[in-house]
Amino acid sequence: MKIEFKVLKFIRKYNMYSPGDRVLLGVSGGRDSMVMLDIMDKLKDILKIEIGVAHFNHSLRKEADSEEDFVKSEVLKRKITFYSKKEDVKNYAKTHKIGIEEAARTLRYNYFREILKKEKYNKIAIAHYSRDLSETVVYRLIKGTGIYGIGGLLPINENVTRPILILNFENLEKYVTINNVNYVIDQSNFDTKYTRNKIRHKILPYFKEINEEYENAIFRFAEITWEYRNFVENIFNSRVEIKENIYILSLENDFIDNEILRLIFLKLNKLPPSKEETEKLLKMKSKGKRKINGLIIIKNKDKLEISKEVNSLGGK
Amino acid sequence: MKIEFKVLKFIRKYNMYSPGDRVLLGVSGGRDSMVMLDIMDKLKDILKIEIGVAHFNHSLRKEADSEEDFVKSEVLKRKITFYSKKEDVKNYAKTHKIGIEEAARTLRYNYFREILKKEKYNKIAIAHYSRDLSETVVYRLIKGTGIYGIGGLLPINENVTRPILILNFENLEKYVTINNVNYVIDQSNFDTKYTRNKIRHKILPYFKEINEEYENAIFRFAEITWEYRNFVENIFNSRVEIKENIYILSLENDFIDNEILRLIFLKLNKLPPSKEETEKLLKMKSKGKRKINGLIIIKNKDKLEISKEVNSLGGK
Numbered sequence: 001m002k003i004e005f006k007v008l009k010f011i012r013k014y015n016m017y018s019p020g021d022r023v024l025l026g027v028s029g030g031r032d033s034m035v036m037l038d039i040m041d042k043l044k045d046i047l048k049i050e051i052g053v054a055h056f057n058h059s060l061r062k063e064a065d066s067e068e069d070f071v072k073s074e075v076l077k078r079k080i081t082f083y084s085k086k087e088d089v090k091n092y093a094k095t096h097k098i099g100i101e102e103a104a105r106t107l108r109y110n111y112f113r114e115i116l117k118k119e120k121y122n123k124i125a126i127a128h129y130s131r132d133l134s135e136t137v138v139y140r141l142i143k144g145t146g147i148y149g150i151g152g153l154l155p156i157n158e159n160v161t162r163p164i165l166i167l168n169f170e171n172l173e174k175y176v177t178i179n180n181v182n183y184v185i186d187q188s189n190f191d192t193k194y195t196r197n198k199i200r201h202k203i204l205p206y207f208k209e210i211n212e213e214y215e216n217a218i219f220r221f222a223e224i225t226w227e228y229r230n231f232v233e234n235i236f237n238s239r240v241e242i243k244e245n246i247y248i249l250s251l252e253n254d255f256i257d258n259e260i261l262r263l264i265f266l267k268l269n270k271l272p273p274s275k276e277e278t279e280k281l282l283k284m285k286s287k288g289k290r291k292i293n294g295l296i297i298i299k300n301k302d303k304l305e306i307s308k309e310v311n312s313l314g315g316k
Numbered sequence: 317m318k319i320e321f322k323v324l325k326f327i328r329k330y331n332m333y334s335p336g337d338r339v340l341l342g343v344s345g346g347r348d349s350m351v352m353l354d355i356m357d358k359l360k361d362i363l364k365i366e367i368g369v370a371h372f373n374h375s376l377r378k379e380a381d382s383e384e385d386f387v388k389s390e391v392l393k394r395k396i397t398f399y400s401k402k403e404d405v406k407n408y409a410k411t412h413k414i415g416i417e418e419a420a421r422t423l424r425y426n427y428f429r430e431i432l433k434k435e436k437y438n439k440i441a442i443a444h445y446s447r448d449l450s451e452t453v454v455y456r457l458i459k460g461t462g463i464y465g466i467g468g469l470l471p472i473n474e475n476v477t478r479p480i481l482i483l484n485f486e487n488l489e490k491y492v493t494i495n496n497v498n499y500v501i502d503q504s505n506f507d508t509k510y511t512r513n514k515i516r517h518k519i520l521p522y523f524k525e526i527n528e529e530y531e532n533a534i535f536r537f538a539e540i541t542w543e544y545r546n547f548v549e550n551i552f553n554s555r556v557e558i559k560e561n562i563y564i565l566s567l568e569n570d571f572i573d574n575e576i577l578r579l580i581f582l583k584l585n586k587l588p589p590s591k592e593e594t595e596k597l598l599k600m601k602s603k604g605k606r607k608i609n610g611l612i613i614i615k616n617k618d619k620l621e622i623s624k625e626v627n628s629l630g631g632k
Contacts, residue, residue: 137457138457139526141453141454141457141534141537142523142526142527142530142533143526143527143530143533144527144529144532144533144536144537145533145537146537146540147463147537147540147541147544150537195526198522198525199522199526202522203519203522203523206514206515206519207458209514210455210458210459210511210514211458211459211460213460214458216460217457217458217459217460218457218458220460220590220591221460221461221466223591224462224463224591225463227571228463228571230571231571231572234570254550255543255544255546255547258540258543274536275539275540
């Protein structure tokens, strides 16, 4: 199958875009984002969507400005609207006391959301592909996760879409060769002091030795976990009632109780409790009450009532 | 918590043994199996079980016979019944055209089952620990698996139990030091031409660099998948009717349909279909019929009827 049709089929399977959507592509100028740009440019009429490109200049390397020029010329060549912004990521990281990677991601996404609002785009497209998905699965497995979380990078998550997530390394290499796609090489990707690069350059090459097709294998595994997420979300809707910011979970004493409880934490932007803590919460006696990770959980007969802890210093 | 109590709690959580059980421990003489022997010897009275030890001599290395002698003396020292058998694994692998590892496992388990029957044991105990579980999870992830399969090594699977699965590398090292447990070192474990050893010696050390506690993180992830397995098994019992060797699955058009369909293949000892094939089977029109991996699947209104393909050469 032609690579662009593989992407089209994937976009349709996950209903990523609807006719009339205005999709902003995040393009760094690296191979992956240039492939996404080239494919989305070909598919935009079939999908009846409009596309624009945003480039965020991190000012992290001396090549940053020439890369911006490169992306700009590639985008304008294709008669696509181009946006860019330059910011000092290092400085932001320093003042906010966070890592460079995190600072870069925060500023980049802030910028994308800013254009979304100002220029009336309704979706963002990010050029993650299946090796990035493998990295995320492995990263979460190492750090600790559940079935719900391991699938990490989703094809569509609110307004963030990942149209080329289904492509593997070989697909990308083949595509740039066949279609003469130009791109820049980001040297910082090879620095293995970053955890992600360690997974990419130290761990995944062994995965490939063991199974040449490992990216596809992990992609299929992740797809099953995405379906599982949907399944849990549907049960969430049938078991949980939200009343005045209190989540009321009707317990059915099955495995899914655990999953829904953890999901409620996520929906309230709180860290989900560990497996042991979750079990303790579910086993509370009626009238039992616990505080954990900023939430208050009260057992009321066969229901759990979950709400945000109100700061007791706040008055009434 | 004392390490032996961690094991006791784990054994109880998964109802591994009942009073009166006769448990046969597979002991190679390596660190892990010697720890299991030492702990089970301490716990046997609390659990009200009897234990015996089986050692299988693979005749693979020149040290094999002295290792057998070592295990025998350690077992007899503890006044536990000892069984052993010596077989030529290399020769068996050659005549059956299979790998050494597979031949070793087949012959070893055959031997354990033989003693089980002859000497009236009803459970086998294997000394897998949480790094082995991590290896299995990673191995399956690389080769391709679903949520159901990724948790790999189960605490209890039919009559095979894994009492020390909850222990991690540090627990084992600490236990042998504190308790002066003797053991032999198996050099073949370091040969990275075997996939398992590649995962152990090349991949997992990077996992540890990223998260010192990765074995515990993967253990907890696996535990969630075990609960998920139980959940699916319970739904299996409510949705599947077995009539004259035909599995009749009542479809509910949810994610669990896929999982149950794949589980039916496993229960009939057939390779489960891929995600794509599973979806095709579920989407068949009424009266639709397909053959796949040795099974016949017929759609009958909102039911799937699954049965083994009868060899057409075999007559009626």
